[in-house]
Structures are given as structure tokens and as C-alpha cells.
Amino acid sequence: MRVELKLDPSLKEPRTVLYASARTPEIEALLRQLESAGTPESFTAYRDSEVVLLPLQDILLFQTDGKGVVCQTEKGTYTVKQRIYELEESLKAARFVRVSNGELINLNRVTSLDLSITGTIRITLANGAATSYASRRYVKKLKEAVGL
Secondary structure, three states, X not given: OOOOOOOOOOOOOOOOOOOOOXXXXXXXXXXXXXXXXXXXXXXXXXXXXXXXXXXXXXXXXXXXEOOEEEEEEOOOEEEEOOXXXXXXXXXXXXXXXXXXXXXXXXXXXXXXXXXXXXOOEEEEEOOOOEEEEEOHHHHHHHXXXXXX
């Protein structure tokens, strides 16, 4: 593999272009690594009066809960101060995808997708620890994210 670096002071943020003859598993892995560069590995959440640093890989999903947002892990539910749209933008590179107006799931924790329900997809996360449904509006986005 040949690697080049071109410096351009006019750029506001780094830009990477990858040239390949085909999409291979190695290229896919490299793309995921590049996309996740700069994404935090942990996330700040709250439970009662305690501040908790959660590893991103432990988070199953984020969902709206009344007036706020909560994140769910296999160990419990935590309160989050950000809004769903802010989380969607900041965690896109970490493979979090929006499946409804009020829910964002971690694709790395999806164990199965049930496509048998017309117009929606049932999503099972972390060996049955949580189940979610993609709304009709977000089905296409979810399918693209998982490569269907």
C-alpha cells in the first residue's frame, strides 16, 4: 500500500481520500478506522448524583425519555445531557445510527435484524438485552448503515 501526505494550509479539517480497485474487507476496516479517528472512547452519563464514564462499546442505545435523553447499557440506564440530534452527529463515526425520532442505536451491539415485519425492522441488541424498532422513516437509513 502506498501512502502520501499532502499539506494544504487552506483546509479547515483533514480530508482523506482512499483509492482502491475494489471494496475489500481490508478497505472496509481501514475506512472504519479512519472514520472513527477523533471519536471519544468513553461517554459521560449520570445516575442519581453520580457522574459515570461509560465506554462507548458498552452503550446499547440512546432514547428520549420524557423531557430528557437516557442511554441504556446491559448494566442499567443513565441520564444524558445532550439531545438526540447532537448525539447522532457526534457519534456517527462510532457506528451509532438513528432508527426513529427518539432513538439512536449502537450498530456494533446489534445481534439480529428481523425484516419480516412489513414497513419496519425489529432490532435485537446484545443477545436480547434490548429490543428496538426502526420507524418507517428510518428503515432505508438503517439498511444502508448495515449494508442491506
